[in-house]
Amino acid sequence: MTRYLLGRVGQAALVLWIAFTASYVLLRLLPGDSILIKFQNPELGLSPQQIAEIRTYYGAGDPPLLDYLNTLLGFLRGSFGYSIDTGTPVVERLGEALPETAKLASAAFVLAVLIAVLIAFAAGYSRTSWIRNALLSVPSVFVSVPAFWLGILLIQVFSFRLKLVPVIGGGPVQQLVLPVLTLAVPISAPIAQVLARSMDQVSTQAFVPVVAAKGASRWWILWRHVARNAVLPTLTVAGLTLGELIAGSVVTETVFGRGGIGRLTEQAVNAQDTPVMLAIVVLAAAVFVLVNLVVDVLFPVLDPRLKAAS
Amino acid sequence: MSSSRLRTTAVASTAMFAVVGLLGACGGGGAAQSATSGGQPVYGGTLTYLEHQPPTCLYLPAAGFYPNGGILNQITDKLTWQNPKTLEIEPWIATKWEVNKDATEYTFHLRDGVTFSDGSPLDASAVAANFDVYGLGDDKLKLPVAEFVNNYERSEVVDPLTVRFHFDQPSPGFLQGTSVIGAGLVSKKTISLPYEQQCQLKNIVGSGPFTLKNQVVDKEVDLVARKDYNWAPPSSKHQGRAYLDEIKIIVTPEDNVRVGALTSGQADFVRYVQAYDEKTVKDAGFQIYAEPTRGVNNGLYLRPRNSILKDLKVRKALQAGTNAKEVVDTLFTGSYPPATSVLSHLAQGYEDLSKDLAYDPAKANRLLDEAGWARGADGTRAKDGVPLQLGVFVSGPQPLSKQTLELVGQQWAKLGVKLEIRPADAGTQAVDIKNAEKTAIQHGMVGRADQDVIKSHFHSKNRDVILSDDTKLDKLLEEESAEPDVAKRNAKVAEIQRYVLDQGYAIPLFEEPQVYGGAPYVQGVAFEAVARPWFYSVWKSQQ
Numbered sequence: 066m067t068r069y070l071l072g073r074v075g076q077a078a079l080v081l082w083i084a085f086t087a088s089y090v091l092l093r094l095l096p097g098d099s100i101l102i103k104f105q106n107p108e109l110g111l112s113p114q115q116i117a118e119i120r121t122y123y124g125a126g127d128p129p130l131l132d133y134l135n136t137l138l139g140f141l142r143g144s145f146g147y148s149i150d151t152g153t154p155v156v157e158r159l160g161e162a163l164p165e166t167a168k169l170a171s172a173a174f175v176l177a178v179l180i181a182v183l184i185a186f187a188a189g190y191s192r193t194s195w196i197r198n199a200l201l202s203v204p205s206v207f208v209s210v211p212a213f214w215l216g217i218l219l220i221q222v223f224s225f226r227l228k229l230v231p232v233i234g235g236g237p238v239q240q241l242v243l244p245v246l247t248l249a250v251p252i253s254a255p256i257a258q259v260l261a262r263s264m265d266q267v268s269t270q271a272f273v274p275v276v277a278a279k280g281a282s283r284w285w286i287l288w289r290h291v292a293r294n295a296v297l298p299t300l301t302v303a304g305l306t307l308g309e310l311i312a313g314s315v316v317t318e319t320v321f322g323r324g325g326i327g328r329l330t331e332q333a334v335n336a337q338d339t340p341v342m343l344a345i346v347v348l349a350a351a352v353f354v355l356v357n358l359v360v361d362v363l364f365p366v367l368d369p370r371l372k373a374a375s
Numbered sequence: 376m377s378s379s380r381l382r383t384t385a386v387a388s389t390a391m392f393a394v395v396g397l398l399g400a401c402g403g404g405g406a407a408q409s410a411t412s413g414g415q416p417v418y419g420g421t422l423t424y425l426e427h428q429p430p431t432c433l434y435l436p437a438a439g440f441y442p443n444g445g446i447l448n449q450i451t452d453k454l455t456w457q458n459p460k461t462l463e464i465e466p467w468i469a470t471k472w473e474v475n476k477d478a479t480e481y482t483f484h485l486r487d488g489v490t491f492s493d494g495s496p497l498d499a500s501a502v503a504a505n506f507d508v509y510g511l512g513d514d515k516l517k518l519p520v521a522e523f524v525n526n527y528e529r530s531e532v533v534d535p536l537t538v539r540f541h542f543d544q545p546s547p548g549f550l551q552g553t554s555v556i557g558a559g560l561v562s563k564k565t566i567s568l569p570y571e572q573q574c575q576l577k578n579i580v581g582s583g584p585f586t587l588k589n590q591v592v593d594k595e596v597d598l599v600a601r602k603d604y605n606w607a608p609p610s611s612k613h614q615g616r617a618y619l620d621e622i623k624i625i626v627t628p629e630d631n632v633r634v635g636a637l638t639s640g641q642a643d644f645v646r647y648v649q650a651y652d653e654k655t656v657k658d659a660g661f662q663i664y665a666e667p668t669r670g671v672n673n674g675l676y677l678r679p680r681n682s683i684l685k686d687l688k689v690r691k692a693l694q695a696g697t698n699a700k701e702v703v704d705t706l707f708t709g710s711y712p713p714a715t716s717v718l719s720h721l722a723q724g725y726e727d728l729s730k731d732l733a734y735d736p737a738k739a740n741r742l743l744d745e746a747g748w749a750r751g752a753d754g755t756r757a758k759d760g761v762p763l764q765l766g767v768f769v770s771g772p773q774p775l776s777k778q779t780l781e782l783v784g785q786q787w788a789k790l791g792v793k794l795e796i797r798p799a800d801a802g803t804q805a806v807d808i809k810n811a812e813k814t815a816i817q818h819g820m821v822g823r824a825d826q827d828v829i830k831s832h833f834h835s836k837n838r839d840v841i842l843s844d845d846t847k848l849d850k851l852l853e854e855e856s857a858e859p860d861v862a863k864r865n866a867k868v869a870e871i872q873r874y875v876l877d878q879g880y881a882i883p884l885f886e887e888p889q890v891y892g893g894a895p896y897v898q899g900v901a902f903e904a905v906a907r908p909w910f911y912s913v914w915k916s917q918q
Contacts (some may be wrong), residue, residue, distance in 0.1 A: 097804070097806045098805075101806065102802060102804075103432075103801075105805045117517065118514075119517065122517045152432055152570065153574075153592065157592075161592055217631065229642075231641050232632060232636055233423060233425065233636045233642050234625075322626055322629070335801055337801055342376070
């Protein structure tokens with residue numbers, strides 16, 4: 066197990082380095098840079114000569130390789146540099162944004178799993194085929210709902226018309242209700258789909274009629290036998306939805322005017338704020354690696370057969 | 376940190392319920408509010424103000440960006456006050472001033488007893504320190520020079536309450552320059568910080584009626600009234616501390632969330648109401664404030680260095696073939712007056728040139744024929760195998776820029792001209808905007824209530840929107856900028872407007888306003904001369 070973990074950590078470091086390097090190269094290839102974007106803003110009214118001077122201050126003319134090594138070294142030391150757009154340390158910006166997104170994403174994830182389980186169980190339990198089909202088509206609808214549109218719709222109906230939850234101000238919980246719902250709906254879809262399908266597959270296996278013949282109730286079979294065996298592929302998919310959580314938070318946070326990683330990403334992209342974008346990419350990669358590791362470690366816990374095999 | 380955040384959200388939710396409660400009966404204010412009705416200002420309450428974008432760098436000379444200006448206008452004072460109605464310069468922190476005859480020496484006498492919010496005095500040496508940076512920049516601290524100061528040489532502290540500024544050439548625009556948003560005064564400690572530090576709101580210490588209470592970067596700025604504030608411009612009826620206790624500035628990028636939050640009672644005041652939302656706001660019984668920006672109009676600026684546009688006839692043809700009225704009628708509202716010159720009709724030195732701006736497609740076609748651009752099979756003109764195609768970027772800050780350009784593109788297509796509209800991708804734009812071949816035309820405007828605004832826009836050493844190679848234009852602009860006599864200066868500005876139109880450098884479209892929406896119970900809203908809100912005298916009445 067220790068060797069396995071060490072190997073995984075090595076892999077993780079490699080993934081992070083590749084993510085960092087790839088995004089550095091891509092950002093470098095984009096036309097323009099954050100300094101130019103920021104100071105060429107006509108609101109500042111700077112002359113081309115002044116802009117050129119500022120560029121030299123910031124070392125914008127450094128050779129790419131030197132700059133790459135400097136940036137990489139900074140990252141290894143845990144210093145992500147300064148956001149060129151706002152002039153604040155990147156660490157500070159991440160520190161402010163991360164807890165907000167963590168709250169939003171984790172609540173949305175929990176809700177998404179609840180919705181998914183509800184749909185899959187209801188479909189698995191139902192004997193009427195049209196109800197079953199209707200329930201199974203819900204995820205397809207959910208997955209095709211754009212988060213942007215859903216967010217606006219929820220705001221219009223629940224906040225502006227019915228005045229149930231405020232979008233502006235509001236307590237910490239109130240502030241979360243609609244964004245969490247917005248983010249959870251599209252995330253729940255793939256989880257529900259995979260869970261329902263693998264429950265379907267498990268149901269056709271030979272042990273199910275045996276358990277039924279022993280007198281187990283439908284509910285008991287579904288809960289104790291089918292679901293337990295169907296959970297592994299679902300877990301993999303749930304791990305993969307992390308990417309959608311991050312992507313979804315960009316839209317959700319913008320629509321709801323929430324601070325967070327998504328919003329920070331959007332602004333950093335607009336301003337081509339390289340230090341911030343690099344830090345976000347590395348952070349997202351790190352979270353991905355971590356979640357995948359957790360999923361892999363959980364597998365043998367959930368399925369003793371896998372423990373024996375390894 | 377977390378406990379103060381909790382407290383803030385608690386305050387926020389209380390304020391929230393108060394605002395919602397206002398729909399029925401007034402809440403929040405208590406006895407003070409219930410005792411009065413409508414007319415008499417009341418103290419207390421929180422104004423929830425929704426911004427369209429987060430503030431960026433808050434170094435004062437960068438305050439022109441509206442989200443920055445909306446904050447800095449509340450926390451800083453200026454040496455002088457430009458009356459937004461008359462555009463006269465009136466006393467504020469400077470009680471009086473003298474200017475020598477050729478406008479190379481300005482002496483300001485300061486009000487006694489003014490302090491910054493950190494307790495340090497706003498005296499001659501603080502003012503001198505501010506303007507030394509705004510006028511000269513600071514290489515070591517990476518602070519750029521401010522646009523509103525020209526020909527600055529040095530400052531001189533005469534006595535603790537008298538400061539003199541010297542210029543190496545006449546600088547008649549300087550007096551107005553001391554009143555603009557970017558000339559806000561900050562403490563000596565703030566002005567001596569490096570650029571990155573001055574960019575951050577928490578480091579900006581001003582003497583204004585509000586101070587920073589709490590900031591959540593990119594999301595919210597909470598300002599609180601300074602109880603000992605007692606140096607409003609003498610011409611303000613309201614003196615002493617601000618009426619409001621607090622202002623919560625919340626960044627809400629979604630247009631319809633801002634408008635919906637306003638009309639559903641979750642916010643009191645919002646910036647950037649789109650033209651198509653104005654009716655919704657008005658129909659709900661709320662108020663639209665369309666504030667003029669008094670500068671160079673929203674328009675298309677043609678670059679003479681472009682290989683197609685170097686021909687005056689082509690530029691004049693595009694000018695004649697653009698129907699600005701159709702743009703305003705189709706996309707905008709009465710808040711957007713059609714342009715009658717290069718400058719807004721409320722700008723200093725404006726001259727009505729609407730006759731020269733008449734829509735005349737026949738003339739446009741004739742000029743293009745004369746210039747040798749013949750129509751091809753698909754209707755697009757070409758000359759020597761080169762199609763008559765011009766590039767322009769969608770301008771992020773301009774309202775409905777994409778739609779405006781698309782409509783103009785349709786008008787030009789009838790003339791056989793192809794307008795290639797590129798999306799506002801910041802990086803590509805930053806690189807290509809300085810390339811007249813790729814970006815033949817720039818869509819933009821600039822606001823400032825001084826004759827110098829036209830110089831800012833066109834001079835090859837300022838914004839240089841047309842990438843000017845016209846030495847005559849530069850010379851005219853410099854003459855305007857250095858002319859101490861107001862009448863002569865205005866005459867010069869008029870001459871420049873005629874010249875810019877004659878040369879086909881500009882296709883003015885409309886006078887771009889800043890459009891705000893406010894709840895009916897929000898009283899006393901004021902704006903500086905270029906439409907940044909000033910909440911000092913704002914109060915909330917009962918409904």
